[in-house]
Amino acid sequence: MYNLLVVDDEPKIREVIKEYADFSGYNVTEAADGMSAIGLCKLNDYDLIIMDIMMPKLDGYSAVKEIKKIKDIPVIMLSARGEEYDKLFGFELGIDDYVVKPFSPKELMARANAILIRKQNASKSQNTVMTFDGLEVNFAARTVSVDGERIDLTPKEYELLFYLIQNKNIALSRDKLLSDIWGYDFFGDDRTIDTHIKNLRNNIGPYRNFIVTLRGVGYKFEYEEK
Amino acid sequence: MYNLLVVDDEPKIREVIKEYADFSGYNVTEAADGMSAIGLCKLNDYDLIIMDIMMPKLDGYSAVKEIKKIKDIPVIMLSARGEEYDKLFGFELGIDDYVVKPFSPKELMARANAILIRKQNASKSQNTVMTFDGLEVNFAARTVSVDGERIDLTPKEYELLFYLIQNKNIALSRDKLLSDIWGYDFFGDDRTIDTHIKNLRNNIGPYRNFIVTLRGVGYKFEYEEK
DNA sequence: CTATTATTTCACCATATGTTCACAAAAGTC
């Protein structure tokens, strides 16, 4: 069951999409503006976002820009006929498709389906390698390289690093780290995390400051695409 | 060196793709319509076709249909936004991916790469014999040689080795190994795997360290092409 | 049925790893 996020300020549009998407077997969440879309994306996982460009509070482009910083979710943009949009800007943001209003729900769903199928196929053969400057992380192989040199990490260090990266640019509280990596039933010292962070930082040497301390909160893996 | 066939009626598009593909180390042939694409495919071998849907003389779909009758070549379809997609749905024609215009050449190439790698891997596993330095494994014959010398393995050892190799460079948890090799209904001791790994390692002697222990996780067959 | 081979279990051990803790260092607060 795919989760769809529909972002549009016009209730009618949302309704039409929801109705058809429900029918097609999607699970639909609605949002009325870019701001709340971002909030929702922080807290939940969606498989596809359908987003209007012109919206109050925060327009579609800016919202997508923010969301893409957090999670890589496929996006279909809705634009009113005659609305100018910058194609180049669009694909830089990783927008997968555009649909012009008025649209046929059937076609919109067809495109949504096509994108999801494509992503699914892609993820199968997808290279699970991510690079952050000289820091290369291969999730499938469970390897990490620093400046081309393979480094060894302990299980917890892998888990921690992978978790941080999967949530890159997101503030992670100690509580969250503990419950997500150690398990909700872990009742340990707060220093435990710090110690692992320390070891991890030492191991990734020159890239240690990708792991940022958030005083009073926890940690964050900070990296902006270039 | 891969051979790419780019089929589009717009010279500009062809040019953009060619430029980027050249740069990525592909050998590019251009065609302006479906008809000539078919002709080219009859006479030459291509590793991948990038084809526009909307073209004069013969549209992309029909061309692909014809080409697939002759040769099984991977295809990426280009579609202008607003074109009907319904047909693409089941990928019934054997289309591997499609990209919506306007596209980023970088992404197009990334997808082309992904498809070629996928195909390569697929064809490899069908290849019955694989060598890793002095370790030669023949899947069809179910034989393994170490430095030219045939070695005997027990059934489980074969299974284990074959499985590891088919998933080479991928971290495999004990759970996964157990359920995939022993069956989901196996409720055995964790040590079972370890023991078989031990025996396998002893049997492949000098190449024992291709089988890497992933502490806290499981095992992995690690080998980088030379 | 017996002999042989294969698989699984298990206890022992070395060691890699996780946790704790005391103290040092740093960052905020007043």
Place this chain on the structure above:
DNA sequence: GACTTTTGTGAACATATGGTGAAATAATAG
């Protein structure tokens, strides 16, 4: 600056994990 709070760190200790040989069990062949 003096104080409080929070984070960094090294070392000590406890624990978990995987390698291993041998024994028990199961499967297979003769």
